[in-house]
Ligand SMILES: Nc1nc2c(ncn2[C@@H]2O[C@H](COP(=O)(O)OP(=O)(O)O)[C@@H](O)[C@H]2O)c(=O)[nH]1
């Protein structure tokens with residue numbers, strides 16, 4: 408059965424991994440301003456925001472009365488997991504907090520090797536960088552540290568780890584490769600299988616490099632090149648520039664923006680998201696996670712709701728904190744950024760939200776709701792992969808998509824195509 412996609416948060420101690428994880432989930436991982444707070448890798452379920460199928464489908468019998476009305480299916484959309492708010496749906500996704508990588512981790516420094524081992528299962532990485540420069544390379548409190556260094560050393564730790572493991576056995580690997588007349592893909596796949604590498608990943612890695620020499624003649628530089636390309640393929644990484652609420656963040660962001668591809672960078676303030684969600688729970692503000700707007704009781708009264716949305720009054724200090732957060736984060740950056748971190752990682756992976764429905768004519772699930780079930784699958788997944796994930800080994804008779812059209816088990820699922828499916832269990 409295909410494994411669920413897993414996104415790992417990595418970074419030095421105190422960069423804000425646990426806070427980011429908390430801001431994306433409902434659990435409370437231990438948060439603290441000292442190295443190695445998170446000793447055990449922390450798995451949690453986060454929520455990826457996607458445009459839901461309910462916002463792009465209508466039924467012939469159920470058209471909106473006027474073009475400005477919301478699609479009528481939205482009102483009936485009741486996800487089994489997560490929520491759907493005005494067509495934006497939160498879909499569960501597995502996250503892993505891999506704590507405390509420090510420079511030298513591949514040689515066992517910090518809690519190095521253990522942490523690196525936890526990475527094996529990740530499909531993509533979110534490198535949480537403390538862009539305020541208030542923590543050094545080891546995560547200790549400082550001022551004026553240049554966080555662009557972290558981007559460089561963290562990647563080089565991962566490369567050194569993979570390279571070190573490979574070079575330890577390289578002599579034997581080469582001899583065996585020649586003796587059994589294996590292809591480079593076969594040999595590397597068996598060497599990299601511990602990192603969850605498929606032969607497709609290896610083939611893409613080698614395609615990227617277009618190497619001329621056979622594997623047994625590769626120089627050390629070539630092996631290093633191969634490992635670098637493999638790390639890019641196997642561990643695509645989003646860089647989350649965290650702590651943008653801090654006054655020192657701006658200059659560091661500008662510097663990093665000049666060095667990195669823009670599509671890899673996301674600005675965020677995890678602590679702001681955690682704070683806002685706490686205020687929502689306590690009944691002080693109304694705020695849709697990830698959005699630009701926060702309304703207090705006073706705001707809602709000014710907007711004409713004399714009840715203030717039923718929100719509680721905040722004291723002067725709290726009002727001030729919320730105002731600061733709006734000025735420093737929400738108005739400047741459009742949101743706290745944490746949801747974009749996850750969205751960008753899922754784009755990098757090409758995740759496809761796939762909806763399975765009981766009835767293809769109503770999109771219903773038999774309980775009055777529509778689009779109840781949604782799973783995330785990796786790019787390149789087929790209709791059958793989706794079925795196996797949901798139904799395991801149960802025999803499959805046939806599959807229909809929108810309009811009652813049949814689709815083949817081997818068809819690929821893509822956003823907007825074959826992503827609304829009705830599985831008919833049984834023998835064809
Ligand atoms: N200013 C600011 N501080 C943050 C932010 N995110 C985390 N922190 C603080 O950074 C410290 C370390 O956070 P933690 O999540 O435990 O880091 P981890 O070691 O990477 O898991 C804590 O004191 C957090 O409150 C943020 O967005 N802004």
Ligand SMILES: [Mg+2]
Pocket residue numbers: 424425426437438439444445506
């Ligand atoms: Mg932590």
